[in-house]
Amino acid sequence: MADVAAVPQLDMAFDDVQAVKKACAAFREMFGRLRAQISKAIVGQDEVVEQMLIALFCDGHVLLEGVPGLGKTLLVRTLARTLSLPFARIQFTPDLMPADITGTNVVVDDPVTGRRSFTFRPGPVFSQFLLADEINRATPKSQSALLEAMQERSVTVGGRTRRLNQPFLVLATQNPIEQEGTYPLPEAQLDRFFFKIIVPYATQREMNRIVARTTSDLESLVDPVMDGPYIIKAQRLARRIVVAPHVQDYAIRLVLATHPGGPSSGDDSFLERYVRVGVSPRGAQALTSAAKVRALLAGRYAAAFKDVESVAHPALRHRLIRTFEAQADGVSNDAIIDRLVETVAHEMN
Numbered sequence: 001m002a003d004v005a006a007v008p009q010l011d012m013a014f015d016d017v018q019a020v021k022k023a024c025a026a027f028r029e030m031f032g033r034l035r036a037q038i039s040k041a042i043v044g045q046d047e048v049v050e051q052m053l054i055a056l057f058c059d060g061h062v063l064l065e066g067v068p069g070l071g072k073t074l075l076v077r078t079l080a081r082t083l084s085l086p087f088a089r090i091q092f093t094p095d096l097m098p099a100d101i102t103g104t105n106v107v108v109d110d111p112v113t114g115r116r117s118f119t120f121r122p123g124p125v126f127s128q129f130l131l132a133d134e135i136n137r138a139t140p141k142s143q144s145a146l147l148e149a150m151q152e153r154s155v156t157v158g159g160r161t162r163r164l165n166q167p168f169l170v171l172a173t174q175n176p177i178e179q180e181g182t183y184p185l186p187e188a189q190l191d192r193f194f195f196k197i198i199v200p201y202a203t204q205r206e207m208n209r210i211v212a213r214t215t216s217d218l219e220s221l222v223d224p225v226m227d228g229p230y231i232i233k234a235q236r237l238a239r240r241i242v243v244a245p246h247v248q249d250y251a252i253r254l255v256l257a258t259h260p261g262g263p264s265s266g267d268d269s270f271l272e273r274y275v276r277v278g279v280s281p282r283g284a285q286a287l288t289s290a291a292k293v294r295a296l297l298a299g300r301y302a303a304a305f306k307d308v309e310s311v312a313h314p315a316l317r318h319r320l321i322r323t324f325e326a327q328a329d330g331v332s333n334d335a336i337i338d339r340l341v342e343t344v345a346h347e348m349n
Helices: 017-039 046-057 072-082 140-152 204-214 228-239 245-256 269-274 281-297 305-310 312-316 324-329 333-348
Strands: 061-065 087-091 103-109 116-122 129-133 154-157 160-163 169-174 193-198 275-277
Touching (some): 017 228, 017 281, 046 281, 072 169, 103 154, 140 154, 140 169, 193 281, 193 312, 228 281, 245 312, 269 275, 281 312, 305 333
Parallel strands (some): 061 193, 129 169
8 A cells, every 4th residue: 555645745835946846846756656547546537637637636526427337436436545535435326315325313222210311313415535336326316415424524413513524526427318217417516516528439449458358367456656646635736726817717718608588699699599597607707716836736826827727628518508409409508608718718818
């Protein structure tokens, strides 16, 4: 097992240019270690892994969508093994109850006095790394049990609010909503996911490697490479990356352009025709935070337009609600985002 205490340290003063450069270099080294460990168990999916790690260092939750059998659960469990954090898994099913997630008060008999009292029994949400597996197979009532935990990092049961330990990360997997036996996630919960990442099919070359690896007696051992305090320091470092006013304005204009009838939507009939509900302010926050981490990974200390554009799809695709006309015409959320980026970039040139 790797010694997570022996990783490059980030707890240094940031009033020194050399100290900042050293901290950023240490972050990139650790990012590379994480990817190397994950690649021991996961074949391909480089873009998916990178987006998951960006969300981790932005302190954001992730929704992974893909058809069954693409390794979504394995990917999350592998990431969990690289982090020295308390891990829990919830298998979402139609009969899952909110108390199965948050915990509940139970009656306990005192064998000495014979008195009864209520004792809180915490649910799996009180871990720091939570896998919500097939989240859209549970009813909306159970899905909404995660709302407070994802936004406020706290859980209220029986009138008492309990704080969750930091960092706290929810990685949820879901099958496409067109699949049998699924329930669409409420818009309020979708908005609380930092990224929605689409897991694609493996290529022929990757499939050969997957079959060879999984049908042999070789076991892929993944070592932990960082702990909770280090993750928090890395998140603080990423927030110090500079975002120039014109880059931040670009991210904001991307979000405002999705608002039908708004002053920033312009005369683009495509967006007016196919977007029913636009992106919330959380979308602008996700674009800006993720762009900072992208810049940091590229060895830059200021985010650029290309950093914002590179994360536009995972940050916005689940926050857009299409019109019925868009669904009938087969216009996807990603196609709308492509048009959105093209339109706003043209206006700013």
